[in-house]
Amino acid sequence: MSEPDTPAASPAITLPATGLARLGARAAPLVCLLLQPLLGRIVGQVASRHPELFDRLGEHRTTDYVIDPLDLPFALHLRPDPRALVLRAVPRDREPVAGATIRGRFLLLLQLVDAQEDGDAVFFSRDLTVTGNTEAVVRLRNALDDMDGSLAEETAAMFGAPGRAVLAQLRRRYEDQAGGTLA
Amino acid sequence: MTQAELVCPAGTPAALRTAVDAGADAVYCGFRNATNARNFPGLNFTPEELAEAVAYAHRGGAKVLLALNTYPPAGKTALWREAAETGARLGVDAFIVADMGVADHVARTHPGTRLHLSVQAAASSPEAIRYYCESFGVRRVVLPRILTIPEIRAIRKEIPCEIETFVFGNHGLMVEGRCSLTNYVTGQSTNMDGVCSPASDVEYVRSADGSMSSCLGGVTIDRFAPDEKAGYPTICKGRYLAPHRAEGYYAFEEPVSLNLARMLPELVAAGVHAFKIEGRQRSKSYVRSVVSAFRRAVDDIRAGVAPDLADLVALTEGQKETQGAFRTKKWR
Structure with missing residues (x-):
């Protein structure tokens, strides 16, 4: 599978006013380091x-x-092997060789993980980009879609009231930005 | 007035529960193998999942229709026999079949379970439909998406079974059950393996200018400009260069979805018993949105009021929708 270039963000995509986005690429290694314990805890719980x-x-x-x-200064590397789970934030210049890559706005990706948006629809609209092994992407999509409940809410709940407040704010921002279809 | 049953897709147990909760009268699904025409990676049900799904659906007042709508290769029928046996044991409400051998087997072995004729059988004439009814006891036919409403009304008068029509989703116009385009390019069969454009053979390639090519088995089947809406990577909806055309064009079909929301009253009046929503490969989000919208519309029709129709274009392929042949044979 080839990926001939590093695609730029779609012109339709606007940066959310998140602190992470404002930090920029130079701070990415530090951000990734700080996020790692959090990501490890999230993937373990899930x-x-x-x-x-x-x-x-x-x-x-x-x-x-x-x-x-x-719209964030880093990417996520996921290897969903139950014997050796990996979820880590990586600066873009240190991304691993990917079997499959999924690109989109952060809030859109969050909605997809949470089954609040339809993956095919956002692919048709070109808001989501998929490269690499298509079967891997389809399997991940179907696996996540078969999960009951809300991954985002479960994750937010791990951090108590502040976590839930952040999630609520992110969802409001998604609705404002994209005219989202939150149920 | 006919019952106007709402038949909804489920690719996973969670999607089935979503469909039932959103108001499906019936949900159709399949096993994780070649016995159904959506044999996609990570999709479908194990027997254990189907058992729980049947119980959930029945508690919610919905039926479960099991798709056994592929064609067994000669001499390799064990998988289909086993699937029928499992489905009957788990109490599914109907089998959706396409192959005459499968229909005959189910009719003889599981006579207590209804038989529906899949669109994959491509039965579009009264003679063909009557043959399936008389030979195998088929109780419902899913009509191909190539007929006008007056044609459906005329067929209804000449057949002894119920009619189900697609009302939303993929707008497939090939002679269904006979399409060999995927087989030609990938070696896998839509009709026998249950895979149309298998994901393992699909590749999306982005170019520096932001355009995207979709390829199947190494064959480029479309190229989308940076801001152009995309469709599924199927050969039938590819855009091709030809000597008599200045630019690439859709040689077979176009990436567009069927949406008959505004024609539901006409379909009911024509004698259609059940409305089918396509999309077992789609997400829970799609199922929730589309089933809810059509539930409200069907309830309005049953109550004798004009249906309140939600805008579903964001969920359509290529973000375009059509009433296709249901409105006119000159739809394209």
């Missing part, structure tokens, strides 16, 4: 609460996914 999702991933449990929130 895996323990939703072990069924690994079944739908099949052989792509060992695929390296790069999930690239275009």
Whole structure:
């Protein structure tokens, strides 16, 4: 699978006024370092609460996914192997060789993970970009979509009232920016 | 007035629960194998999941229709026999079949379960439909998306079974169950393996100018400009260069979705018993939005008032919608 270039953000995509976005690429290594304990905790919790999702991933449990929130100064590296889970933030110039890459605005990606947006629809609209192994992407999408409840809310709840407040703010911002279809 | 049953897609157990909660009268689904025509990676049900799904649907007053709508290769029927046996044991409300051999087997072995004729059988004439009804006891036919409403009304008068029509989703116009385009390029069969444009053979390539090419089995089937809406990577909806055309053009079909929301009253009047929403490969979000919208519309029709129709264009392929042949044969 080829990925001939590093695509630029779509002109339609605007930076959310998040602190992370304002930090810029130079601060990315530090941000990634600070985020790591948080990401490790999140992925561990998700895996323990939703072990069924690994079944739908099949052989792509060992695929390296790069999930690239275009409006943040770093990408996420996910390897959903239940025996050795990896979720880490990586500066863009240190991304691993990806089996599959998924790019979009951060809030859109959050909505997709939470099954609040339809992956095909945002692919049709070109708000989501997929490169690399398409089957890996389809399997990840279907695995996440079969999960009950809200991953975002579960994650927010891990951090108590402040976590829930941040999530509520992010969702409001998504609705304001994109005319989102939150149910 | 016919019942106007709402038949909804489910690619996963969570999608099935979403469909039931959103008001589906029936949900159709399939096993994780070649017995159904949406045999996509990470999709579909294990027998254990189907057992729980049937229980959930029945508690919610919805039926479960099991798609066994592919064609077994000669001499390799065990998978289909096993799927039918499992479905009957788990209490599905109907089998959706396309192949005559599968229909015959189910009719003989599981006579207590209804048989629906899949669109994959491409039965579009009264003679063909009557044959399936008389030979195998088919109780409902899913009509191909190539007929006008007057044609549907005429067929209804000549057949002894219910009619189900697609009302939203993929606008497939090939002679369904006979399409070999995927097989030609990838070696896998839509009709026997259940895979149209298998994801393992699909590749999206972005160029420096922001354009995107979609490829299947190494064959470029479309190229989208940076801001152009995209469609599914299927050969039938590809855009091709040809000597008699100055630019690439859609040689077979276009990336556009069917949406008959505004024609529901006419379909009911024509004698359509059930409205089918396409999209087992789509997300819970799609299922929730589309099923809810059509639930409200069908309830309005049943109550004798003009339906309140939600705008669903954001969920359509290519973000374009059509009433296709249902409105006129000159739809394109």
